[in-house]
Amino acid sequence: MPEDQESAEPASPLAGVDLAAVEAAVLRALAAPSDAPEGLGLRVLGYGEISLVVGWPDSRPEVACKRLPVFPSEAAAQRYSERFSNYLELLAQRGVQPVRSAFGTVDAGGGRVAGYVVQPVLDSGELGPNVLRAAKPDAAHPVLTSVVESVSGVVDDRTGLDAQLSNWAYGDGALRYLDVTTPMCFDEDGRIELDIELFLAAYPWALRGVIGRFVAPGVISAYRDPRHVLIDLAANLQKEGLSEWIPPALEVINAQVSPTVTPEEVERYYRSDARLWEAMLKLRRADRWWQRRVRRRDYPFLLPGHIDR
Ligand SMILES: Nc1ncnc2c1ncn2[C@@H]1O[C@H](COP(=O)(O)OP(=O)(O)OP(=O)(O)O)[C@@H](O)[C@H]1O
Numbered sequence: 399m400p401e402d403q404e405s406a407e408p409a410s411p412l413a414g415v416d417l418a419a420v421e422a423a424v425l426r427a428l429a430a431p432s433d434a435p436e437g438l439g440l441r442v443l444g445y446g447e448i449s450l451v452v453g454w455p456d457s458r459p460e461v462a463c464k465r466l467p468v469f470p471s472e473a474a475a476q477r478y479s480e481r482f483s484n485y486l487e488l489l490a491q492r493g494v495q496p497v498r499s500a501f502g503t504v505d506a507g508g509g510r511v512a513g514y515v516v517q518p519v520l521d522s523g524e525l526g527p528n529v530l531r532a533a534k535p536d537a538a539h540p541v542l543t544s545v546v547e548s549v550s551g552v553v554d555d556r557t558g559l560d561a562q563l564s565n566w567a568y569g570d571g572a573l574r575y576l577d578v579t580t581p582m583c584f585d586e587d588g589r590i591e592l593d594i595e596l597f598l599a600a601y602p603w604a605l606r607g608v609i610g611r612f613v614a615p616g617v618i619s620a621y622r623d624p625r626h627v628l629i630d631l632a633a634n635l636q637k638e639g640l641s642e643w644i645p646p647a648l649e650v651i652n653a654q655v656s657p658t659v660t661p662e663e664v665e666r667y668y669r670s671d672a673r674l675w676e677a678m679l680k681l682r683r684a685d686r687w688w689q690r691r692v693r694r695r696d697y698p699f700l701l702p703g704h705i706d707r
C-alpha cells in the first residue's frame with residue numbers, strides 16, 4: 399500500500415490506551431465486596447453473558463474495553479488474536495462493517511494474560527436498541543432491513559453471527575457490528591474454532607464439563623443457522639422492551655426465510671431462551687458466593703444485577 403494511503407488510515411483504537419490501568423481498575427472492582435463498580439473508577443457500558451464492557455477513562459469514556467476471560471498463556475491469547483482478526487476480515491468480506499476494533503493484552507501474572515478488545519466508544523443514540531426506540535415501528539426501517547440482509551450475507555455452515563439489536567450501531571446511514579469478541583468460525587465438522595474452554599471459565603468449575611458438552615455447543619452452533627439467528631433477533635426485541643417492533647421485524651424476516659416465522663414461535667423461543675440465561679446467571683452467582691465465602695478468593699467476573707427478561 400502506498401505510504402500516503404497508509405497514513406490516512408485511522409489510528410488503532412488502542413493508541414494511547416493504558417490497558418494496564420484499565421486492568422488495575424477492573425481488579426479493584428473485582429476485589430470490592432459490592433456489585434456497584436461505579437465509584438471505584440470503573441464505568442460499565444455493558445455486561446455481556448461473557449465479556450465485561452468498560453468505558454475508559456471512566457470520567458469521559460473515549461474507548462470501550464471488552465475484557466475477555468483471562469487467558470492461561472501467551473500462546474492461548476495469540477490463538478485468540480488470530481481467530482479474532484480472521485473473523486473481522488470475514489465479516490468485512492461479506493459486507494458487514496465491524497466497529498473499528500483491536501485486541502490488546504496485559505500481563506496477569508503467573509504466565510496468564512488478560513485480553514481486551516478495544517473500540518471507540520459509540521454514542522448511546524447510535525446503539526441499535528436506542529435507534530429503534532426513537533423511531534416508529536416500520537418494516538422499511540434501514541436498521542431492520544440492513545440487519546436482516548447482513549445475516550443472509552454472513553451466516554453459513556461455518557460462520558455465525560449474533561444479530562441481536564444490541565450488537566449493532568447505526569449512524570450516518572451506515573450499520574456497523576460491534577459484538578466481535580466471540581469469533582464464530584466453525585470447522586468442517588461444525589465445531590467452533592475458538593477455545594470454548596476459555597469462555598466456559600465464566601461458569602462454575604464443577605459444571606463446566608456439562609455446559610461445555612451439552613449447552614455451549616448447541617447454543618453456539620445455532621448461530622450458523624440464519625433462520626435461528628433471525629428468530630433470536632426478533633425474540634430479543636421483547637427483552638429490549640421493543641415488542642411493537644416484532645411484527646415489522648417478522649415481515650422483513652419472512653421475506654428471507656422459510657418456513658415462515660410466526661409470532662408464536664418467537665414467543666416460545668423467548669420464554670425458553672430467557673429461562674436458559676437466567677439459569678446460567680444463577681449458576682454464576684452461586685459460584686461467586688462459593689468462591690468468595692468458602693474459598694476466600696476473588697471472583698474473576700463482574701455480574702449484572704437483576705435483568706428484566
Ligand atoms: N464500542 C462501544 N461503545 C459503546 N457501548 C458499547 C460498545 N461496545 C459495546 N457496548 C455496550 O455494551 C454492550 C455489550 O457489548 P457486546 O455486545 O460487544 O458484548 P457482549 O454482548 O458482552 O458479548 P458476549 O456476550 O458475546 O461476550 C452493547 O450491547 C452496548 O450496549
Ligand SMILES: [Mg+2]
Nearest residue numbers: 446564565577
Ligand atoms: Mg452483545
